[in-house]
Amino acid sequence: MKKFLKNLKKYLIIFVITLIFLEIGSYLVLRFTGSSSSKTTETNTSYTHIPLTIYKKQTESGAIQTVKTAVVPVKENYSSRWAYREFNVSVKTNAKGLRENTTYDNKDVQVAFFGDSFTFGHGVEVEERYSNVFADSLQNYNVANYAYLSGFQPEHYEYFVRNNTDLRPKHVIVGMYIGNDMSSDVLETNYDRAANTLEIPLRMISDDGSIYNAPKLYVFPINKLIKYSYFTKLVVKTVNRTHYRDMLFENLLPNAPNSVALETGKEDLTENRGIVALQELDKIVKERGGKLTVVLIPQNYFFSKKNPHIHDELKDKLQEVINGDNSYKAIKRQLTTFHIDYLDPMPVLDESSYFDEDAHWNKKGHKQVGEALAKHIKAMQE
Structure with a gap:
């Protein structure tokens, strides 16, 4: 018995020491790669990684509390670099927390852009975004870009517009990414249209201002350990960067590609929450004397097989999906049915419009879409 206890004590000591080293090592790796709560820079032979820490933490726990003036508050007069493998850009916000060089009151905005990372300008400079290209092409408008990063979709824009009654632009432009704006991003949101209350319970804001997954998204025991363990x-x-990421989560896979049914046009979109929100937005904008246009944003797989943003089961069937009755064609039919104006940028985009690894438009893609949108709006006015 004494020998057993002696061995047990020895193994416990080894276990504790190993655990301490794992925690220390993990903390250093996370800090080095910009994923701890500290502002950090990752540098190696291939790239520099500077995380974007743009949001304002509102609660001690990091839980998001939406506000009527901004949905999720962004740091005002913020300035930083944002870099990854394929880009290194400047990100600055104005006095209202928007990524704009000019600050307009809502009542003075004539064209309002809404959207997620594409419209925000993921990976490009502010003047290279399609909203800015549009503004430069039609210089007689006060243009404001109200876009956000990380999981935003049409219900969020509807919430914002409903709460900002002084926003009465001639035109509202909504960037609609077909890859997740009708599915995973919607599932992360609780929106009560009647009460006009919106919650984002499955996302949190770190001390430095990054949005990350709430612990309750993860399976047990990860959901408990991740709060305290750097190794976890x-x-x-x-694991979240591999094909096994779904094993980490309980009931919802955040930022996931569309389901096979949705991607192949087999899912009924009549009651899709993203589409319903666009209908509601269309009504509100018209009541305020304006016009809504939806900019459809196709996934990169339509143009390239490089790192396609599509369900794993469909990665070997890209041409079949493209030629078939896919989600892109389905949403065009729905918008036509509901008489909602849209821009289909597919004819002006090509493989070189997207980053090679990243699923977003590069500078060229934004220029192509911005110019096409300017022509579209100008034609509507003639």
């Missing part, structure tokens, strides 16, 4: 955080970060 490192494991989650690593």
